[in-house]
Amino acid sequence: MTRAGAADTIWIAIAVALALYLVLPIILVMLFSFNQSALTSLPLTGLTFDWYRKLFAQDYFPPALQNSLIVGLAVCLLSVTTGTLAALALARMPPATATRILYLLALPMMLPALVIGIALLSYFVRFLTLRLGLVSVILGQLVIVQPFVLAIVYARLQSFNWAIVDSARDLGASPIRAFFTITLPVIRPTLVGAALIALSLSLDDFVITFFTIGSGNTLPTMVWGMIRTSLDPTINALATLLILASIACAGIALRLSRYRG
């Protein structure tokens, strides 16, 4: 083997090792959710759906699922609305100004969720004297999800042909009518993609939810409770459902929006 060939082999080995590091833990969690033994250890002993049955039979599973769905849909709708509107405004601004505003609005992505969570907790409870519940969770998640929607839609609008909107406007269409008949149909796949990313981020969120929910559960806070109290593959079943839901959303979204970083 030549020297360059050997070097390339090392690079491939590194890449494969890192890809396995990324993927294997998730696959293990999913495998154990179907494993007969109550112990999470290899080798697998046999196929079973018992852990799923046990999970669905728990009385706190339906309300947690319901809460997750309510929060997810609300965050999804709100963030797609505010994020898309902002992206439309930014797309027609000078790029330097737009980038600056984009970075500003992305600040919540940079702070540790812990800090945002406890800041929101004290603000909601003491300053707004809001009762903690699903509303405070939705508002809290909106802050961290909005920048993702904004970035995705803004990236799509970079290659948008504004001339067709301008012609519609010249022909007498109102801005709102021009948006619904021209801009929206063109960017619809991206919006659906952004909405699914928002849903997936919301379903996954633990830290903000943990501090702003008060009592009650979403699926991730239910996982938290289960890790602390029990250690049987019911957690794997729930974890598998969460992984599949969020990866399915994200996978479809990536196909639709063609967003690449």
Added chain:
Amino acid sequence: MATLPLWPALFVFAALFVAPLMYFFAVSFWTVRARIMRPAFSFQNYLETITGYGDVLVNTLAVAFGIAIVTTFLAFLFAYAIRFKLGRFANLFLLTTLITLFGGYLVKIYAWKSILGTDGVLNKAVLSLGLITEPVSALVYSVNGVVITLTYFLLPFAVLPIYGSLRSIEDATLEAARDLGATSWPVMRDVVLPQCQTGLMTAFTLSFLISVGDYVTPRFVGGGAALMGTFIENQFSFGFNWPLGSAMAFTTMFATLLLVVLVRMVMRRALQP
């Protein structure tokens, strides 16, 4: 008029991010008497943070710094391989990275707990091979578990910005450097690394900030390793001393930002072509 659609997003940002942080910052100067918070202007909480948690803070920054360095290094290797070495498989690896961004933070920590724990996959495997006779807890109930788990969680977040920077390097530039006789290390040092400075810094900053603020990983795979996030969370979950918790959070953030600025300066100098 043209900026009107921007307002809802700005309102969300102002009302649910800026305002809470400002209020929370003000709280850090308050006092607590008889378990009730009272508005005040006192530096007592900051003093208590430094004297009571100074060593924890230093320890946290050191651990987070280590995690950020390891993550950025691995992410660079991965991104570099995807960009230059994997040919037609590059897209598959990129997709793997994008997909593993999702799946949930808590679920990923749980995955590592079930791998590294005393009853975990790793211990069971090594036990059955007869390499050890007693389960080893050094992996999970120490800072090692935190490093392995957080690096795992952060890796996809770090790969993407670096890959983004590497993508803008033209193959022609690299070929030109090689044609002029540069061997692989000088090409790396003088062409590749300076060009992906932005990506490296984004990856480092993100990994560092997220590691500093983490409190779930130490609890589940760190054996309660003494990290700042855990102590801050305790002030809210058990201690009910919000002003102290706030002062701890802002001290940590401030120290972190200082370090980030410092690292950026060093990196910029080191990566001068």
